[in-house]
Amino acid sequence: MIVVYHGEMKMGFFMSRLLLLVNGLSLDAPLVSIAWQEIAARQLHVPLQSSERLLLFLATWLVYAGDRLLDSRGVLTSVVEIPRHRFVARNFWPLLSLWVILFMATAVMTCLLLNLTAILIAVLILGLLAGYFGICLRLPSARWVIPREVIVSLFFIVAVLFFPILEARSTVNQELGLSLFRFSLPAGGLILLNCLGIASWEAEKDRQSGESTLATRFPAVVKFFPGIAIATGIVFLLIDRLLAHEWNIFGVSVCTAAVLIGFLNSERIPQDLKPILADAMLIVPFVILSILS
Structure with a gap:
């Protein structure tokens, strides 16, 4: 029994360290993005190229890793309390x-694989995102006007839909518009819920460091987050039922992910692991759809 117990402890420690490493390297967000890109392609009934998956993975990593590099710039590791910030610092x-290396590689791949119109659209999207982060770097109060959680949610939707929409552009019709709306609402909402959960778990540390998040602005979010998550999941399920005119796996999978994110609020789960597990819950819809579809 003692051997088994110690074996479980070692396995749990190894998994925790692995999850922290994945989060520290900013790999969780790119993995979530390609999972949801696959869901979007299935919803729109369009094919995806391997190069399109790779470009989304790299672009997402560059955005999230770049944001964390900016946050950790010039910060002493001894005073950084959030694990991913400490790792990056x-x-x-x-x-x-x-x-820098991956940025140059992504730029070359983009020029070789995309046409001029697609490149200009991608540059515009990334330019707007870079502009937002640039303004926030110079004027931190800008995050009070437009919360980072909202920007992350909007960027996520645009990013995962970029290539599926390019593939579906020849079949633009009312059905495609409905499919886009049916996908975008729960996808963006789930990402916003994910960011809200992470912000609520790190609210005290963010408040001490002067960081502006929805949780620091609205303290009630921290207290009521589990209820918010469960209610959000139920709302997503009902909305998808109305849009699809039937109960279906997609609605159930999104609802399941939202409820699971709410359950992560449990005190039994280590605080450092909650943000990483919340990101992992975002892959739950992809897993459910892959198994049951």
């Missing part, structure tokens, strides 16, 4: 070098 120069 401690490995700032190697991660910055990797970021």
Whole structure:
């Protein structure tokens, strides 16, 4: 029994370290993005190329890793309390070098694989996002006007739909518009819920460091987050039922993910692991759809 117990402890420690490493390297967001890109392609009934998956993975990593590099710039590792920020601050120069290399590789791939119109649209989207982060870097109060959680949610929707819409552009019709709306509402809402959960779990640390989030602005979010998550999941399920005119796997999978994110509020789950597990819950709809569809 003692051997088994110690074995379970070692396995739990290994998994925790692995999850923290994935989060520290900013790999969780890109993995979530390609999972939802696949869901979008299925919803719109369009094919995806391997290069399109790779470009989305790289673009998402560049955005999230870049944001964390900006947050950790010039911060002493001894005063950083959030694990992912501490990891980035401690490995700032190697991660910055990797970021520059992958940025150049992504730029070359984009020029080789996309037509001029698609490139200009992509540059515009990334330019607007870079502009937002640039303004926030100079004027932190800008995050009070437009919360980061909302920007992350909007970027996620645009990013995962970019290539599926390019593939479906020859079949634009009312059915496509309905499919886009049916996908975008729960996808964006689930990402917003994910960000809200992370913000609520890190609210005290963010407040101490002067970070502006929805949880620091609205303290009630921290107290009522589990209820918010469960209610959001039920609303997503009902809306999808109305749009699809039947109960279906997609609505159930999104509802399940939202409820699971709410359950992560449990005190039995280590605080450091909650943000990483919340990101993992975003892949639940993809897993359910892959198994049951």
